[in-house]
Amino acid sequence: MIYLDYAATSWPKPKEVGRAMSDFMEFSGGNPGRSGHRLSISAARIVFNTRQAVADLFHAPDPLRVIFTANVTHALNLALCGILKPGDHVVTSSIEHNSVMRPLRALEKDGIRLTVVQCNKDGCLDLDAWRAAVTPGTRLVVVTHASNVMGTVLPIKEIAGIAHQAGALLLVDSAQTAGVIPIDQPTMGIDLLAFTGHKGLYGPTGTGGLVIGEGVDTSQMRPIVRGGTGSRSEYEEQPDLLPDKYESGTVNSVGIAGLGAGVRWVQSIGVESIRAREAELNELFLSGLHNIRGITVYGPQNPEERTAVVSCRIAGHNVSEVGLRLDDEFGILCRVGLHCAPSAHKTIGTFPEGTIRLAPGIFTSPEDIRTVIAAFEKAANPHD
């Protein structure tokens, strides 16, 4: 079996992740931050260590500004719904996932003004068009770091510069890049960094978060869930303290224990090495697929401008039929269809059918890629 669905979730997980979760259940099962006994403190220590590991990974100076959420979608909703008010202007790209598009479309009905800047057929952003869209009245700019459909990487530093010049905040969706491309939050000018734990950070599902930059005034960012925090318990109003303001209710402590192990594992390999390794796999993939008659590959050709996620189609075959054949006949597991990103598919011209998405990860070998290319040759040209 060849697993090529890392863009949906990474699998397998490093053994350290499962072990950290099992140890947490067995030895540290208290409620973090609620009680003062040893099991509660042990749990709180593990949650803090993960908070610190995440801050270190993204070079964020203050671990208290790392907010844990259920996933990146929750983190994006927290930033968007917490900051935006009716009348605010927001700019986004046309390759966003529905985790950005759906909250924005709902907020649009509540009175925010939304500008979606069209990307080209490879998903690349025209910075002149972007510059024209971001005006001095823009409150927030939100972009994906890399497309979950065709891997296109957006130029975050340039986008940040334009946003800050206009006085806008920058929110980045790093679902496809955390642990895959080095991210230095302060240097890249990212005000709000939403991340998921279960993809490139190799943690369990149900983990993720929002890293809030020093430049964001949290008194102007509402929580989307309110409740018990273990702090200021004498008051019935939500505390303004971080991270508690945005972490009501018991956090997913066992998941966070696993996430911590995942982040440390990724750090032990090094994100730069992971990026280089995935670039090699990507090159093998792209050159192999391009040589097959009848296959169209989407996204930029330059490896600097993309992640290892590859989207393609085989002429004359619908994508779900190919997906089923890859699984049944070749043991190749991938995701076909729209990948929760209809706008991205409209941008590259593959809406409504979608594409076959092949997303390798750290446990994918060059041999796996060669096997997949051979399978595509058979699938595309069975009579050759």
Added chain:
Amino acid sequence: MIKFGVILFHTNTSAMQAEAVLVRANKEIKLIPTPRELSSDCGISLRFDWNLKSEVEAHLVRAKVDFAAIHPMQDNLQTQQ
């Protein structure tokens, strides 16, 4: 005689951060439930050797750890009245 001091925090996360900083600095400390007679935002406090007060405080300030107050204690859990 005052043997221990107790540091109060606004959040549990700050208490954990303080513990990490002081353990790294080889200070003998212990996280304890916040003595109820002390008003505090957070249920967990950090007990330390009162003789090391200025040193402990300096470590926390240097590491930019947010804390609410530092109080002396007469024994392990009772605070000085």
